[in-house]
Amino acid sequence: MNIVILGSGNVATHLGRAFKMAGQSIVQVWSRNIDHAKELADTIGSEAVSDIDDLYTSADLYIIAVSDDAIRSVARQLKVGDKLIVHTSGSTPLEALDGVSEHTGVFYPLQTFSSNKAVDFRQIPIAIEANTPEDLAVIRSIADRLSERVKELNSSQRKALHVAAVLACNFTNHLYALSQELLEANNLDFDLIRPLIAETAGKINLNEPKAVQTGPAIRNDRGIIKSHLEMLKDQPDVYEIYEKLSQSIVNLHKRSQG
Amino acid sequence: MNIVILGSGNVATHLGRAFKMAGQSIVQVWSRNIDHAKELADTIGSEAVSDIDDLYTSADLYIIAVSDDAIRSVARQLKVGDKLIVHTSGSTPLEALDGVSEHTGVFYPLQTFSSNKAVDFRQIPIAIEANTPEDLAVIRSIADRLSERVKELNSSQRKALHVAAVLACNFTNHLYALSQELLEANNLDFDLIRPLIAETAGKINLNEPKAVQTGPAIRNDRGIIKSHLEMLKDQPDVYEIYEKLSQSIVNLHKRSQG
Numbered sequence: 001m002n003i004v005i006l007g008s009g010n011v012a013t014h015l016g017r018a019f020k021m022a023g024q025s026i027v028q029v030w031s032r033n034i035d036h037a038k039e040l041a042d043t044i045g046s047e048a049v050s051d052i053d054d055l056y057t058s059a060d061l062y063i064i065a066v067s068d069d070a071i072r073s074v075a076r077q078l079k080v081g082d083k084l085i086v087h088t089s090g091s092t093p094l095e096a097l098d099g100v101s102e103h104t105g106v107f108y109p110l111q112t113f114s115s116n117k118a119v120d121f122r123q124i125p126i127a128i129e130a131n132t133p134e135d136l137a138v139i140r141s142i143a144d145r146l147s148e149r150v151k152e153l154n155s156s157q158r159k160a161l162h163v164a165a166v167l168a169c170n171f172t173n174h175l176y177a178l179s180q181e182l183l184e185a186n187n188l189d190f191d192l193i194r195p196l197i198a199e200t201a202g203k204i205n206l207n208e209p210k211a212v213q214t215g216p217a218i219r220n221d222r223g224i225i226k227s228h229l230e231m232l233k234d235q236p237d238v239y240e241i242y243e244k245l246s247q248s249i250v251n252l253h254k255r256s257q258g
Numbered sequence: 259m260n261i262v263i264l265g266s267g268n269v270a271t272h273l274g275r276a277f278k279m280a281g282q283s284i285v286q287v288w289s290r291n292i293d294h295a296k297e298l299a300d301t302i303g304s305e306a307v308s309d310i311d312d313l314y315t316s317a318d319l320y321i322i323a324v325s326d327d328a329i330r331s332v333a334r335q336l337k338v339g340d341k342l343i344v345h346t347s348g349s350t351p352l353e354a355l356d357g358v359s360e361h362t363g364v365f366y367p368l369q370t371f372s373s374n375k376a377v378d379f380r381q382i383p384i385a386i387e388a389n390t391p392e393d394l395a396v397i398r399s400i401a402d403r404l405s406e407r408v409k410e411l412n413s414s415q416r417k418a419l420h421v422a423a424v425l426a427c428n429f430t431n432h433l434y435a436l437s438q439e440l441l442e443a444n445n446l447d448f449d450l451i452r453p454l455i456a457e458t459a460g461k462i463n464l465n466e467p468k469a470v471q472t473g474p475a476i477r478n479d480r481g482i483i484k485s486h487l488e489m490l491k492d493q494p495d496v497y498e499i500y501e502k503l504s505q506s507i508v509n510l511h512k513r514s515q516g
Contacts, residue, residue, distance in 0.1 A: 067477065068482050091486065119457065157446055159489060160443070161446060163490065164437040164440045164451055168434050168437035170476075172433050172455075173461075196427050204431070204434050209437075215424050219325065238425075241425075241499075244502055248432060251495055
């Protein structure tokens with residue numbers, strides 16, 4: 001199986017490394033910036049390309065792993081006939097590749113990729129989609145080599161999965177950052193709160209989050225909420241987040257009580 | 259050392275168990291509801307009391323582990339002379355115990371206690387405070403038996419720590435819950451996102467949160483943000499949270515850039 005990766009960012013890099021570790025070589029890596037293409041290509045024993053017309057036209061799969069707003073334009077520059085072309089975006093519909101090839105699909109690894117941290121790809125869910133059952137089978141066979149958790153999702157489900165990941169991952173990380181900022185403004189070390197973060201995340205491995213919600217909002221402890229808001233009054237950003245999330249905890253509780 | 263616990267909720271229960279495990283017995287457990295007092299007292303080999311006037315007046319330490327808004331009234335009913343009395347609240351100042359005894363303090367274990375999950379108390383930070391160095395030394399010696407992470411904080415720092423914990427723990431758990439709700443509305447299982455949650459929390463063990471922020475907001479990917487908000491338009495709660503947190507990510511990034 002000959003695979004070409006278009007892109008050199010975090011997703012392209014982690015995918016490239018995962019393929020290499022799974023014994024699947026990537027024949028070419030394309031990036032507009034040749035240095036970026038080389039950086040990834042060198043680590044995975046591949047060939048770097050910066051002119052998109054220099055790509056082999058005979059590969060079995062072209063993976064477009066670029067930023068969401070660049071997918072369409074990169075796809076349209078790709079002149080490889082009716083080869084199988086996939087993108088790796090959570091929130092871009094399959095239709096974004098319409099007209100580019102008869103054979104299109106999606107290969108979306110759900111993970112928070114930071115360039116400096118290795119991940120265990122076997123546990124990363126990969127959401128796949130394709131125009132035809134045959135293309136889906138090809139995509140699935142490739143995805144199965146990387147992960148034990150391959151799942152067919154339509155574009156609307158995949159987008160819901162992406163939004164859910166933004167809530168549970170990107171936003172929680174930002175709350176960690178706000179928490180650190182507040183601690184440091186009070187001469188406290190972020191280490192004080194790291195065990196709590198681990199416990200909070202660990203707890204939902206075996207529990208439903210709403211069953212283990214704790215804190216002033218779920219207790220409807222208005223005195224404490226008011227005193228916390230008072231402490232945050234000079235940081236309108238955090239103040240509003242505190243207020244909205246506290247209200248949302250109460251609202252979800254009401255919905256659950258039905 | 260003779261210790262009395264006032265309260266029978268999550269904090270009282272986890273503290274009682276932790277003391278027992280550390281080889282320190284609790285002589286009495288008080289709760290207005292005798293069944294609640296018994297439930298805890300029985301598991302830790304203690305005596306249950308529901309009339310506050312039945313408490314021994316000769317104990318060395320009285321720990322008031324009740325809800326924040328009940329601390330003052332419980333403290334005022336406690337007629338034990340100038341014994342050492344502490345509360346366990348993050349956001350209640352030490353002064354809440356003024357007039358109750360000459361010897362007062364705070365013993366605040368920073369953790370998210372759910373009744374059904376055991377915790378490793380040795381790793382739980384305990385913030386302590388007292389009116390006098392002598393009382394602080396007594397409180398510290400007791401706290402040291404439970405945890406390796408005992409720290410003296412003043413009331414204002416302790417409150418900041420509590421707010422930081424609400425952000426990093428209570429609110430992140432709520433985001434997990436919202437994430438689950440969104441997934442299930444799209445016939446997707448919360449299990450899909452559990453590895454991502456573990457990875458997100460694990461990542462900040464060795465990194466500063468703001469250095470590993472990912473997602474549409476930090477990339478300033480307005481197209482994706484707009485399409486996510488479109489998906490959330492019928493849930494005003496989640497819509498606003500998505501909007502505020504995305505903006506806050508951008509704002510924090512600007513602050514960091516200085």
